[in-house]
Amino acid sequence: MSAHTASDTTGERGKDTPAVVIDSVAKHFAEVHALRGFSAEIRYGRLTGLVGPDGAGKTTLMRIMTGLLVPNGGSVTLAGLDVVKDNDAIHIVSGYMPQRFGLYEDLSVMENMRLYAQLRGMNADQHTDIFESLLEFTRLGPFTKRLAGKLSGGMKQKLGLACALMARPEVLLLDEPGVGVDPVSRQDLWRMVQELTDEGMAVVWSTAYLDEAERCESVLLLNEGKLEFDGPPQELTDRIKQRSFRLTGVSDERRAVLSRALDLGTVGDGVIQGDAVRVVLRDGAGREEIDALADEAGAKLEPVQPRFEDAFIDLLGGGPGGTSALADRMDVVELDSDIAVSCKNLTKRFGDFTATDSVSFEVSRGEIFGLLGPNGAGKSTTFKMLCGLLKPTEGEAHVVGHDLRRATGAAKSQLGYMAQKFSLYGLLTVRQNLEFSAGVYGLEGAVKRERIDEMIETFDLKQYLTTSPDSLPLGFKQRLALACSLMHRPPVLFLDEPTSGVDPITRREFWTHINGLARKGVTVMVTTHFMDEAEYCDRVALMYRAKLIALDTPDALKHTSRSDKHPDPTMEDAFIHLVESADMEDEARADARAAA
């Protein structure tokens, strides 16, 4: 078997010849089963989504397809070549873009491209036309001399794509190309991939974002190493046709309504969407209960288009209930002032670089306040200043009345902080983690014991007390992290990308707790890159290039981007619209300056 046969067959292959044949493939690492043996086919001229939450086995399958891992059972053929036996040829017919940026940050855009061209057997000097077309395709033309490390997240991904496309592979494998990419650049990536599939290339796009799945022509839905669904995404959403509803006119009571709806036996899943509540009924359930609830709350119930995420949750048997055992135990938070968090002209400079530029806002008690923005927009810096982890260069910030510049300690005792990726101590047991965080916040004696026992009971952690947090199931890990940050009953809770890398069911449970806490008057500050999660927020602040470019309710933000093309814009559409108009304003200002 050699490369010849592969390229010979490509001439007459049709859209129906499989590009990749997965035959009961299984893979385990020590005790962990990454892939549990399933079969599927991936076709040419089509964008196939490899969809599933983190840990579902997507990357493992990608690496097997590109010949970097050897399956323990079953086989995979790519473009007619066995990934194990014809390993060398696989690297010729496939282009692979790993999840982590795999290019050299200390080489320029052009140097990286030349390297990959030469590694793929092309003479870089003879094929200047290829370079030009790739640069035009990726719109990287103006940046050829820039070091890859200095590119933005989106441009890095485009460069990765350009390098993977060198010598034109037959199958293009993209592992989570949408991660760390702002919605604008993501739009660009979709456009490029669309062009490639139109030309007959097979493209596999792996993603944990379920909204990305809807854009794929065909989807392989993975969960815990099993193939849950194989087919067009529409086919899956059709299964829950006429089971998705929206409750409108409940704006002030929406959290209470959601909580009650989720506790109904007939409701399988529900989320907040701006001012409305969106619910999905269980298979075969009647409308009676939800109708009754709508009547009682004075809400209007209207059927809506089902989404892929709804269908995924339904496939897994529905989300958790609507009552937060945690929030039930909390006392209602009373504050002297209605303003829990505020900042004025908050600015942070690192040398010449301004990370946060004169940001001001106020957050009221019991509000869920979202901070959104592309990578590097300054949201983490702003967040860190508000929790007292960074000192502002200029401006002031207050948490529950404490000035963060002077009374950092006092302010910190009033806030709970849950860092990205949970930041639990893997070498301590679950109980020791709880004890540590109680100790850190100065709890002692009977109070400390009481609180810890309470957390163990609320979050059902008893069975895991002596294990390490590393070996906990994801959902429990998140519960533990939340328990640790709430040990001292803070009136303000800071959540930094709390749900990144978490499956949708665990995210539902998380938001049930957050909604419950907000109803008890806890103020919640949250950063997220899940656009649909911004919908849970009362208000959203959008940061771009260190500046606050928009601050409003999710519905109002969506409203600004409404057009004939997008009559019902999503949060992502709104985001793109706002960022683009900020760009246009900047350009207009630059032009005006140039004219003057």
Added chain:
Amino acid sequence: MNSETNKTSAGAVPRGQANREQASHKFDGRRLLALVHKESLQAIRDPSTILIAFVLPVVLLFLFAYAVSLDVREVRIGVVLESDTASAQSLAAAFAGTRYLKVTPVRDRREVTDLVVSGKLRGFVVIPQDFERRLASFVAQPLVQVITDGSQPNTANFVANYAQGVVQTWGAGRRASAPPAPIRLEPRYWFNAELESRRALVPGAIAIVMTIIGTMLTALVVAREWERGTMEAIMSTPASVAEILIGKLLPYFILGMLATLASAALAIFVFDVPLRGSLLSLLTLSAVFLIPALGQGLLISAVTKNQFLASQVALFSGFLPSFLLSGFLFEIDAMPTAIQAITYLIPARYFVASLQTVFLAGDVWAVFLPNVAAMMAIGGFFFVIAKHKTRKNLEF
């Protein structure tokens, strides 16, 4: 396929049969060249590489040439003169006259004890009140008392022995005024006539510098590829493992040779170390030493795949053994037998011996050949394991 018509898209890339055939070759010179070019660019752009390859050697050589000295010179001692006789005075003068000791003369031993305690003196010699009586006595009894600072054993030994020597020479001188000694000893030191330790240390230091570049730098740069995920991307291209590894090592081999040349120039022109052998043999020996050094670095990074771990392992398995067990600083003959056996596994041992020979003695191929064979054997061993540990996939 409409790739030919769609000019703006990536589809314009031709899919020539030639490309594919060439790409499927197991070993391809052009791919190797591309990898070497990439690695060289990275090495040049990384300031730490230049620091390790060119600044560190200069610092090390200066340290070994000036700060580290195994020669004992001008050791500060006290001489307590409790007797005032002419012979006692003349013995004290003999102490003061040697260039190896720097004498503080006192009358009372209490004055010097404090100075020894505070470390200002390394010891003292007491010429006792009854010196004349002892001198005249026929019974063998010590003439003087020597007190030394045992917290620095080497210096203490030196002071004790040397004081003994001064007394004996002095005694011999007194008798010499009578009949002349029948035999005169005149020692000659070969290769390093002035017995300057710098001349032996500087060539040895080159071995340390080469270990740092060969083992530590290589271990770090390969581990960096694993850590940053660039290895995964490279492995998904048609480049073979051999190309990837050679592409990685070649630039550092050249860097190592350049650093050797620079160190040798420094040694010869700045530190006055003679190069009695030829430059060619020096370079040949260095090139051979780079085989085990690079092989070890490669093996470390292939196993650890993590920069921090790689640097620690390189430090303990590469740098420290070359420093302590190569015979560069501590003579192997003086080590316990078990440790001596271990030194045979340290490639730097063979290199230090060869370097000292090529600098101080000349081209003695009888010395070089066994050393070259040993370095090649160790290097080959490292490479075989490293190649075995680096497969073209991400399986462990």
